[in-house]
Amino acid sequence: MDDCADISLTVNGERVTRRVRARTNLVDFLRDDLALTGSHVGCEHGVCGACTVRVDGRITRGCLMLAVQADGATVETIEGRSDGGHLRDLQQEFHQRNALQCGFCTAGMLLTADELLSQSASLTREGVREHLSGNFCRCTGYQPIIDAIMAVAEKRGIAR
């Protein structure tokens, strides 16, 4: 399992080529090799959602994918989505409502909410809860997080 492989992928719009160990998880590669530490490593078995990243346009658990599997993929992390301005309205609403306490879960929350908002024609509070059910906030600050996402949904005219 300590074999290495060369991988080439796009991370936040930039072409990256690296040699990685076959056993390295995608999120560890992003954090340790590329210094993109916005994705957090929480439970390391797919339960908490803190390591959420986008792979080929879909949110994915960074701890449940090997870096070698991202060869040829387009990966976006919280850094890329944030700098690209895709999350501006969400971030403003999170900020305004204190929708984070320690902030450990926030990157995953934002990317998960971002996907939900972009793929929904109409959104209910219940739908938001369901979509966020795979992202844990250990500070248990769920209400303002859901409030913030619903506020964005209101502004985009998709809240029900």
Add this chain to the structure above:
Amino acid sequence: MLAEHGADARILAGGQSLMPVLNLRLANPAVLVDINPVAEMAGISVDQSTVRIGALTRYRDIQDSPIIRQHLGLIADALPFVAHAAIRNRGTIGGSLATADPAAEMPACCLALDARMILESTRGQRTVPADGFFRSTFETALEPDELLTKIEFPIAGPDWRHAFAEFSRRHGDFAIVGAAARARLNARRFADIRVVMFGVADRPLRIDAAEKALLSAANLKEGIAAAQATLAKALEPPSDNQTSSEARLHLARVLLGRALAQFDDAVD
């Protein structure tokens, strides 16, 4: 690869069950075979009699498929209960079936839908019906050198309806108990029925006694009560530190009732 390495090798499909096991060092396979680049193993097709789902088809793509919504409504209704969005984006139906968690939704649906598993190896191809595929907890009919490549579902006529219900502690968790049912209706009576419970044994179970009770009942209300009454004998649910056997049996009665009640607009 499997022919060469056999039980020392593990298939990596969506990785949403295997990767946690590897991360937790609960498994230490000598060889990991990543099948994700095998594009022809993913996809959904339909002809007059059969829907075919490639084993590497991701839940998200099954959820988005109009073919599934039209022909396999039971799977469409069960999918929102499978884990969470980010897991469904990557997890595959074949991975779930080959893992054979007794509390998982897809094995139960395949059993209720009379699905056929297509298994391939260097020795050739064979077909195993769902009711012979799931052997025990995490155990299937797959030989060490075989790969599940495709699942075939016979298309049911318009007189078939389906129902699904499950209970879990949090949305997206594995079910504590669940029920999947499918019935052919004739003149507002059950003419044929499949009743499958999951989370109640080492594999999803068809409950023959409940099916017989429903087919011979005078009406749906009596049928549900009679079907529920068969469960005490039909099931010996396991206990764990979350749920006792008694509680599971109680939940099985409740969930079976909830599922069957979904037929109330079609059955007297």
